[in-house]
Amino acid sequence: MIIKLLVDGGNMKPGPVISQKLGPLGINIGKVISDINEATKNFEGLKVPVELDVNPKAKSFKIHVLSPPVSELLKKEIGIEKASGDMKKIKVGNLAIEQIIKIAKIKYPNMLAKSTKSAVKTVLGSCVSLGILVENKEAKEIIKDIDKGIYDNEIKKEITETDKEKLKILKDNFAKLKAKQDEILKKEEEEKAAAEAAKQAAVTSTTGVGASAAIPTKQEEEKKPVKK
Numbered sequence: 063m064i065i066k067l068l069v070d071g072g073n074m075k076p077g078p079v080i081s082q083k084l085g086p087l088g089i090n091i092g093k094v095i096s097d098i099n100e101a102t103k104n105f106e107g108l109k110v111p112v113e114l115d116v117n118p119k120a121k122s123f124k125i126h127v128l129s130p131p132v133s134e135l136l137k138k139e140i141g142i143e144k145a146s147g148d149m150k151k152i153k154v155g156n157l158a159i160e161q162i163i164k165i166a167k168i169k170y171p172n173m174l175a176k177s178t179k180s181a182v183k184t185v186l187g188s189c190v191s192l193g194i195l196v197e198n199k200e201a202k203e204i205i206k207d208i209d210k211g212i213y214d215n216e217i218k219k220e221i222t223e224t225d226k227e228k229l230k231i232l233k234d235n236f237a238k239l240k241a242k243q244d245e246i247l248k249k250e251e252e253e254k255a256a257a258e259a260a261k262q263a264a265v266t267s268t269t270g271v272g273a274s275a276a277i278p279t280k281q282e283e284e285k286k287p288v289k290k
Contacts, residue, residue: 063087065114067098071105071130074098087118094123101125108134129172132188135165140194149193152243156195156236158229159204159213162186164222179217183208198235 065083067074074095084091094114102110111128129135137145140155159182166181175181186208188194189201196204207213215221 063116067112068109069112071108071110072099072103101127129168145192153195154193156232158224160221160224
């Protein structure tokens with residue numbers, strides 16, 4: 063019996079899903095969680111797919127850990143928890159081609175890709191949807207560069223280590239871009255707040271005039287002459 067789970071690497075906790083699946087089988091849930099955490103400790107901070115092969119008769123189980131989704135590996139590589147909510151407008155990181163090759167190598171056994179180059183392009187496709195730059199460029203542009211053979215040397219040799227100086231340059235460039243992004247977002251928020259305030263003021267002003275004209279005050283009522 064195969065049970066598929068998606069757990070927090072090294073930090074799985076008891077929950078209703080695992081209890082409902084394993085409880086009726088008489089499997090020691092505490093041991094399952096402990097063993098899964100041990101098996102996934104190298105993926106701490108990531109969501110990890112796990113297959114639990116359970117033998118109900120023997121009350122035993124085997125754990126098969128699959129590599130995390132490409133998106134999770136990319137976010138881990140950058141050091142972020144969430145991707146861009148607007149991939150065209152907001153970028154969340156700037157990776158080196160070597161970092162992309164490293165992730166492609168991790169995922170390659172679970173991909174339908176026929177070559178490392180294809181796997182790299184698949185990872186770059188995820189960079190596009192997550193708002194991640196590669197080598198200071200849009201990931202789409204890097205895919206075109208790969209098709210031109212620009213990164214053939216790195217891909218053929220499966221180079222996964224990035225020069226420290228290169229990493230620093232990429233991070234510094236992204237820091238400058240992020241500062242500009244933050245400035246634009248701040249300005250947009252201020253304009254939005256100003257527009258909302260103006261709209262509210264207009265509504266209040268209109269409502270106030272209307273209300274004053276339509277509803278006389280108590281003092282005005284008292285001043286009215288009494289009809290005999």
